[in-house]
Structures are given as structure tokens and as C-alpha cells.
Amino acid sequence: MIYVHIPFCRSFCTYCGFYSELLGRRDGAGAVTAGAFAEALSREFDMREAWQAGSPDTLYIGGGTPSVLPLSVLSSIAGKAAALSGTGTFSEFTVEVNPEDIVEGGHAYVEGLLAAGADRVSMGIQSFDDRFLRWMNRRHDAAQAVEAYRILREAGAGNISVDLIFGLPLMDDMLWQDTLDKALDLPYSMPDHVSAYQLSVEPGSALEKMMLRGRCSEASDEDCLSQYGILCRTLASAGYHHYEVSNFALPGKEAVHNSAYWNGSMYLGFGPGAHSYTVSSGVHTRSWNRPSLKEYVEAMADGMPERVRESETLTGEQLAIERVMLTLRTDSGIPEDELVRICGRAKVDRQLSIGNFARTGTAVRIPEDRFFISDNIIAEIIS
Secondary structure (H helix, E strand, C coil), X not given: CEEEEECEEXXXXXXXXXXXXXXXXXXXXXXXXXXXXXHHHHHHHHHCCCCECECCCEEEEEECCHHHCCHXXXXXXXXXXXHHXXXXXXXXXXXXXXXXXXXHHHHHHXXXXXXXXXXXXXXXXXXXXXXXXHHCCCCCXXXXXXXXXXXXXXXXXXXXXXXXXXXXXXXXXHHHHHHHHHHHCCXXXXXXXXXXXXXXXXXXXXXXXXXXXXXXXXXXXXXXXXXXHHHXXXXXXXXXXXXXXXXXXXXXXCCHHHHXXXXXXXXXXXXXXXXXEEEECCEEEEEEEXXXXXXXXXXXXXXXXXXXXXXXXXXXXXXXXXXXXXXXXXXXXXXHHHHHHHHCHHHHHHHHHCCCCEXXXXXXXXXXXXXXXXXXXXXXXXX
């Protein structure tokens, strides 16, 4: 698995806490051009050719906003990643895009992405209500989201995922149902995949500052629970497989790359702020590049990636806890004997007795009607 973090956006969304810089800003880190970033990324690929786990078989280009980059830059990044894979191809290659960039680039831009090897597109729509889109400081409106989806389908994109957000301030059940109905009525065919997230207050985001200043308040737990229920029922009726707390797929369209994270697979991350997880000689290591574009470009230019890279060795206890946390987010769950070994028989039996766990064959999972409180259930079982 390879993840490439594109640290550029043209504006910052109200809720976003991911590391990014404004593309084209004339001072500070934003003065780094897309070309300079691509050159630094290429150097990082060259300096990390040794892959200890065979050929990585998925590529995910995320951000930030990858679609703000010129097609030539994205194609170059894809080429470097393909060379690292050993086979030159991936079982899944996802690129994140924003609707306004697809509308601006048109069919030619999408065709270029597909020609570069992308076979899955993840588009951040978030809402089909222009009032909410303005509040989120999104650069597109609802009409552009529909048009972008049309362009993707017409250009040949056969695997499209869309992102939606519920639990927005002043969103009621009717507005959320309208968003879901419009998502399922997009041109040509329904999205192959839907990722739907409850609005959260991320550290450092504009939303956090608004909350601290009393300029808005979070939706109630009752409203969020109701909207999550609407989400589950609506997508189930449309034939989607609810395979992870926030992710739904038409049969066979589950995200291969993201599923590998939940299964504990190794991955390499490239770009400022990107994380990696590797295992060598029985040692499990998590490493990451510090989120500083300027420092990243300078370190790669000097051939010293270690200047911006930090790491930690994971203990057996950490690995066990992460295993529980990740697998219980999925509908597959975790083998019961493994969960008992990690957390103890008494804790597992208690969760089974109150309905927070259900058995599926030899595995234990959190039932869909308890997915909404999965974080609380997981916190209790690992405490």
C-alpha cells in the first residue's frame, strides 16, 4: 500500500484538520510550487526504494486536494509510485478530487487521470445544499457537484466514491434525507461507494475556533443518531453493503486500500504529514513526515529525509489495542478467541450480554444498530 499526501488546497474548509497549504500563496510555505513539491516527492520515492514486504498493490493519492495539481504532476507522481510497486500496476489506484476542479478540467482532465492509471475516484461532495456548502467554505455548489459526477461518468470513471457529512449545525432529518436522495439520483448510475461522516471538531480547524468563540454549536447526539439511522436504512434499501462504520459500497466495490488499513496491513506514506507502518525482523514501526511543506522540500533536496521523519516502535500491547480498535469498526469484526485473549472473557461476555457485540461464526462484531456508539464500546472493551 502506498499513500501520497498532496499538501495543497485553494481554500480551507471550515471543518478540516488535515495538513495543507494554500496553493499559490506568495509567502511562507505556500510559496513552494507544485513543481518543486513534485520534485521533492520524486526524491523521496528514490530514497525509499527498499520495500520490505513485497510489492505494494494499492495506491491512494489524497490530501489536501490532489485535483488542484496539473495533470502532468499527478501523472508523474503515479509513475514514480508504479515504479516502486515492482509490477508497474496496482489492484486499486484511488485519487481524491473536488467537484469544481473536475468541472474546470472537464472530460480531458478525467481521461488523463484514468490514463495515468487511476481506476477509482473519491469526490468530496459533502452536501447538496448550497447553504451548508457555503458554511463549510466549499468552493463548489450543488449544481457543480452533479455536473462533476456527470463528467466523471461520461469520461469513463467506473468506480466513484462520494463523501457526505451529516450532523451539521441546523441540519434536520429532512435535509439529510434530501442529501442522500440526491446522491442516489446522480447521473447515469448511483455512486459505487459512499463515505458518510459525522461532523467533528478537529484541532486547529476553523470550526474549532468558531466553537470556542460561541459562533456555532454542535448538533445534538440525538440528531446525529437519527441521521445516522437514516443513512443506514436509506443505503441498505439501495443495495449498499455497510462494511465499516462510515463506509458503504455496492457489492464488490469496497475500498481495497482503506480495508487494508483496518486489517493491519503495512503501508508507505509519502509527502509532508504522511504516515507509514512497516514490519522488519519482527519490529513494528510507525513513522511519519512532519507536516511542514517547506522543511520537507528542503530535506529532500539535501538528500536527508531523516531531518523531517519521526518514528516510534510499537509494543505488543499497542499492536493488540490497535487491532481491536480497527477491526471492530468493520462488519467482519475480530475472531472471538483473539478478542478474549486481548481483552478478557468477562469484558467480552458483558458486551455480548447487553447487545453491543454479536457473534458471526467464530467472530465478534459490533451490530449495525450499535455502530453509532462504536467508539464508546471500543473504549470500554480496551480499558
